[in-house]
Amino acid sequence: MRKAVHFGAGNIGRGFIGALFSQSGYEVIFVDIADQIIDQLNEKKEYRVVLATDTKESLKIDNVSGLNNLKQEQEVIAAIKDAVYLTTAIGPSILPRIAPLIAKGLAARVEENKERLYVIACENQISATDLLKGYIMEHLDQKAQEKVLAQVSFLNSAVDRIVPIQNNEGSLDVLVEPYYEWVVETKEEIPRIEGMTIVPELAPFIERKLFTVNTGHAVIAYFGYLAGKETIDQTLADEEIYKQVKATLGETGAYLINEYRLDADVHQKYIDKIIGRFENAHLNDGVTRVGRSPLRKLGHEDRLVRPAVQAQKAGLSYTNLAKAIAAALMFDFSGDEDAVKLQAMLQKHGIDYVLQEVSGLESTNELTKEIVAQYEELKK
Ligand SMILES: NC(=O)c1ccc[n+]([C@@H]2O[C@H](COP(=O)([O-])OP(=O)(O)OC[C@H]3O[C@@H](n4cnc5c(N)ncnc54)[C@H](O)[C@@H]3O)[C@@H](O)[C@H]2O)c1
Numbered sequence: 001m002r003k004a005v006h007f008g009a010g011n012i013g014r015g016f017i018g019a020l021f022s023q024s025g026y027e028v029i030f031v032d033i034a035d036q037i038i039d040q041l042n043e044k045k046e047y048r049v050v051l052a053t054d055t056k057e058s059l060k061i062d063n064v065s066g067l068n069n070l071k072q073e074q075e076v077i078a079a080i081k082d083a084v085y086l087t088t089a090i091g092p093s094i095l096p097r098i099a100p101l102i103a104k105g106l107a108a109r110v111e112e113n114k115e116r117l118y119v120i121a122c123e124n125q126i127s128a129t130d131l132l133k134g135y136i137m138e139h140l141d142q143k144a145q146e147k148v149l150a151q152v153s154f155l156n157s158a159v160d161r162i163v164p165i166q167n168n169e170g171s172l173d174v175l176v177e178p179y180y181e182w183v184v185e186t187k188e189e190i191p192r193i194e195g196m197t198i199v200p201e202l203a204p205f206i207e208r209k210l211f212t213v214n215t216g217h218a219v220i221a222y223f224g225y226l227a228g229k230e231t232i233d234q235t236l237a238d239e240e241i242y243k244q245v246k247a248t249l250g251e252t253g254a255y256l257i258n259e260y261r262l263d264a265d266v267h268q269k270y271i272d273k274i275i276g277r278f279e280n281a282h283l284n285d286g287v288t289r290v291g292r293s294p295l296r297k298l299g300h301e302d303r304l305v306r307p308a309v310q311a312q313k314a315g316l317s318y319t320n321l322a323k324a325i326a327a328a329l330m331f332d333f334s335g336d337e338d339a340v341k342l343q344a345m346l347q348k349h350g351i352d353y354v355l356q357e358v359s360g361l362e363s364t365n366e367l368t369k370e371i372v373a374q375y376e377e378l379k380k
């Protein structure tokens with residue numbers, strides 16, 4: 001049986017990427033640090049993906065097992081030697097931590113197995129696989145680097161499926177929305193996986209996804225948090241926030257339509273469909289999950305700052321994006337390590353410093369001035 005090694009047996013790992021591999025006839029070896037999940041994967045060897053619909057249809061996902069990357073290095077290396085695919089869904093900040101072990105696995109594999117291996121990072125981050133590749137290369141000598149580059153394809157991708165935090169302690173089953181899209185950039189023929197879409201140029205797909213689904217989601221999460229809401233669907237029921245989401249997606253939409261020559265009507269339908277997905281009450285998706293890691297989300301290339309910077313460059317409106325950035329700066333959820341760091345940084349150094357250090361925005365930039373003004377307004 002063909003093998004896929006997938007790092008991160010969390011919500012997207014089990015609920016989306018691992019599930020597609022299993023349904024495509026692959027044996028899926030999940031690699032994670034959570035012993036409870038790994039033990040269950042090895043004991044049960046199957047779980048269910050449950051769709052967040054009225055009827056809660058479910059699919060059985062089998063041929064799965066688990067390895068702990070901190071305790072079973074040799075087993076992970078052996079699995080990489082045999083795999084056809086190596087994927088991740090672990091969070092962009094964790095990629096540097098798993099890179100040393102992946103490097104060891106790739107170095108061993110290219111000596112013994114001449115079949116091509118396909119590496120794909122499935123994270124909400126532009127060029128996540130390129131980043132992972134860079135981290136891996138730091139752990140290989142020149143000879144190993146050359147062999148790996150000759151025998152391994154590193155493919156960027158965009159992943160879209162809303163998978164909330166699961167409220168079923170002790171179960172491997174995952175509740176997911178029915179919609180999904182996995183777009184992979186390559187010009188090669190690669191082994192077929194059910195549900196994977198291949199494109200020669202990813203930029204329009206990942207930017208459209210990040211700056212519509214994730215920008216919209218972030219707006220709901222940060223304004224919802226400020227308004228004391230619990231979930232994404234509850235927040236969207238608030239008329240003012242609904243209007244704010246629409247207006248912000250109008251701004252990212254204008255940038256995307258201009259940049260990628262998209263059809264305006266088709267893009268509007270895409271926005272409407274996504275808002276419909278956010279309204280799915282079966283997901284019970286928390287504003288604190290969607291707003292998680294605000295330092296990452298306030299990054300220069302991420303879902304809020306990049307479209308604002310790009311809109312500004314193109315002479316388009318960015319007022320609503322600036323307001324969303326201001327709301328993200330107010331995310332002071334004590335259960336989120338990044339939010340705690342962000343608030344400490346704001347208190348110690350002030351907003352101009354944070355926008356410079358975290359978002360790469362100069363204090364003299366008109367966009368920065370707009371964010372500061374919106375922040376002062378929100379604080380009132
Ligand atoms: N949940 C979604 O709706 C969704 C949708 C699209 C993309 N994504 C992206 O997928 C990625 C994963 O998100 P998620 O929601 O599945 O998160 P998650 O927290 O549910 O899963 C992450 C998994 O990684 C594991 N992990 C953490 N550190 C590790 C380490 N050092 N070594 C091995 N495993 C480690 C955790 O134990 C966990 O099981 C993120 O980049 C996210 O942006 C999520």
Ligand SMILES: O=P(O)(O)OC[C@@H](O)[C@@H](O)[C@H](O)[C@H](O)CO
Pocket residue numbers: 124159160161162163213214217218289290291292293
């Ligand atoms: O995963 P994050 O933290 O980058 O973003 C939170 C959500 O917006 C995200 O997980 C979405 O649910 C997902 O990107 C939908 O495809």
